[in-house]
Amino acid sequence: MGLQAFVSNRVVTPQGIRPGTVLVEGERIQGIATRAEVPAHAILEDFGDLAILPGLVDSHVHINEPGRTEWEGFRTATRAAAAGGYTMLVDMPLNCVPATTTVPALEAKRRAAQGQCRVDWAAWGGVVQDNENDLEALAQAGVKGFKCFLVPSGVEEFSMVRESHLRAALPHVARTGLPLLVHAELPELLRGWETHDEDGSLYSTWLRSRPAEAEVAAIELMLLLCREFGFRLHVVHLATGLAFDSLRSARAQGLPVTVETCPHYLHFEADQIADGATQYKCAPPIRSRPNRERLWQGLRDRAIDMVVTDHSPCPPEMKGGGKGSFHSAWGGIASLSMALPVMWTEGSRRDFSLVDIARWMAEQPARLAGCDGRKGRIAAGGDADFVVFDPDAEFTVTEDRLYHRHAVSPYLGEKLSGVVKRTYLRGAVVYQDGEFPGEVMGREFRQ
Numbered sequence: 544m545g546l547q548a549f550v551s552n553r554v555v556t557p558q559g560i561r562p563g564t565v566l567v568e569g570e571r572i573q574g575i576a577t578r579a580e581v582p583a584h585a586i587l588e589d590f591g592d593l594a595i596l597p598g599l600v601d602s603h604v605h606i607n608e609p610g611r612t613e614w615e616g617f618r619t620a621t622r623a624a625a626a627g628g629y630t631m632l633v634d635m636p637l638n639c640v641p642a643t644t645t646v647p648a649l650e651a652k653r654r655a656a657q658g659q660c661r662v663d664w665a666a667w668g669g670v671v672q673d674n675e676n677d678l679e680a681l682a683q684a685g686v687k688g689f690k691c692f693l694v695p696s697g698v699e700e701f702s703m704v705r706e707s708h709l710r711a712a713l714p715h716v717a718r719t720g721l722p723l724l725v726h727a728e729l730p731e732l733l734r735g736w737e738t739h740d741e742d743g744s745l746y747s748t749w750l751r752s753r754p755a756e757a758e759v760a761a762i763e764l765m766l767l768l769c770r771e772f773g774f775r776l777h778v779v780h781l782a783t784g785l786a787f788d789s790l791r792s793a794r795a796q797g798l799p800v801t802v803e804t805c806p807h808y809l810h811f812e813a814d815q816i817a818d819g820a821t822q823y824k825c826a827p828p829i830r831s832r833p834n835r836e837r838l839w840q841g842l843r844d845r846a847i848d849m850v851v852t853d854h855s856p857c858p859p860e861m862k863g864g865g866k867g868s869f870h871s872a873w874g875g876i877a878s879l880s881m882a883l884p885v886m887w888t889e890g891s892r893r894d895f896s897l898v899d900i901a902r903w904m905a906e907q908p909a910r911l912a913g914c915d916g917r918k919g920r921i922a923a924g925g926d927a928d929f930v931v932f933d934p935d936a937e938f939t940v941t942e943d944r945l946y947h948r949h950a951v952s953p954y955l956g957e958k959l960s961g962v963v964k965r966t967y968l969r970g971a972v973v974y975q976d977g978e979f980p981g982e983v984m985g986r987e988f989r990q
């Protein structure tokens with residue numbers, strides 16, 4: 544492919560939103576030019592008032608393949624990603640079988656991904672109870688970091704870790720220099736509702752069973768270990784607005800800690816979730832409206848660094864079909880195709896700009912996964928990954944716009960602002976107005 548020139552009145556760069564022309568040579572961004580500077584032989588695409596954002600990076604996705612491909616897989620997850628403006632996914636080490644806790648499991652994943660991906664991807668490795676001696680080999684084999692659970696993970700092949708297991712694993716994690724992503728809830732502070740004979744179809748029961756204190760205490764434990772072992776700590780899917788003081792003081796002391804939250808915690812509120820509506824089930828749970836506003840304040844204060852989906856689908860029958868029990872339904876919300884419009888709908892209402900959206904959903908997740916040299920920003924030398932986005936259009940979420948394997952989502956029926964018009968991966972269109980043109984060209988991200 545020759546020189547391409549993408550023109551827009553709204554090019555979203557870390558420095559701001561401005562009119563410009565993004566020059567693309569092959570798979571890479573050559574630079575940003577003015578219209579007058581574009582060479583005559585360039586292939587010109589003028590997007591007018593449509594914004595050009597960097598291709599989004601989602602560092603928290605459960606692709607589930609190999610092993611649970613009937614839940615989701617590389618083909619369907621990366622299709623939903625392309626439709627949502629994502630050009631890079633980092634796959635969580637669990638819900639696939641085998642879990643990505645050894646090098647052979649990573650290799651099985653690579654074979655499974657072959658020839659299926661609409662966008663680029665990379666893998667996290669898992670820290671479980673007995674694999675501390677696999678961690679450095681996983682790092683050498685190319686995982687971008689590690690993930691662990693302080694509570695049961697929901698699948699038996701991925702064991703939770705206690706402080707004693709972490710003490711065995713953390714020296715290895717620290718030596719790799721890679722981040723450790725932690726599901727931060729402490730089991731001692733969860734309330735086992737099955738022993739209380741409570742009604743599992745009530746959302747309030749689910750909410751009460753996983754209090755904010757369980758998140759705060761887990762974060763405090765991890766901060767202590769971070770100080771002791773000197774690894775990079777990343778808190779996944781923060782759902783409470785009560786942990787910011789601990790996080791702020793840890794950062795003030797120079798601890799390397801980053802934090803993510805998810806669109807569902809920033810959009811929904813507990814009071815509007817009907818009993819039996821298990822499509823809203825995730826852990827930690829969606830909390831109150833005041834808590835949601837505290838999370839937004841956390842984004843404003845930069846106590847929260849990034850917004851990622853935690854895309855975690857399952858077959859409809861496991862999700863309870865709208866009249867289920869919050870006790871037995873699978874916990875997880877699939878939102879790859881909808882996260883950008885959700886964030887724009889809520890963010891623009893609170894005076895955030897597309898620059899903030901790009902920082903939360905592209906630049907920061909790319910940095911976490913160590914691919915920020917090429918992904919997550921519109922800058923010379925980077926991969927030519929873009930979203931062409933109409934911030935002024937509105938739509939209602941319907942099943943045909945979801946694109947992941949099973950059309951289950953709490954977002955169905957929501958009216959959202961902002962439409963993804965096109966997604967470019969390394970200079971080529973991979974999504975355009977409901978179609979997926981071109982060859983399947985996604986591949987594993989390697990330095």
Ligand SMILES: [Zn+2]
Nearest residue numbers: 603635853855
């Ligand atoms: Zn997850």
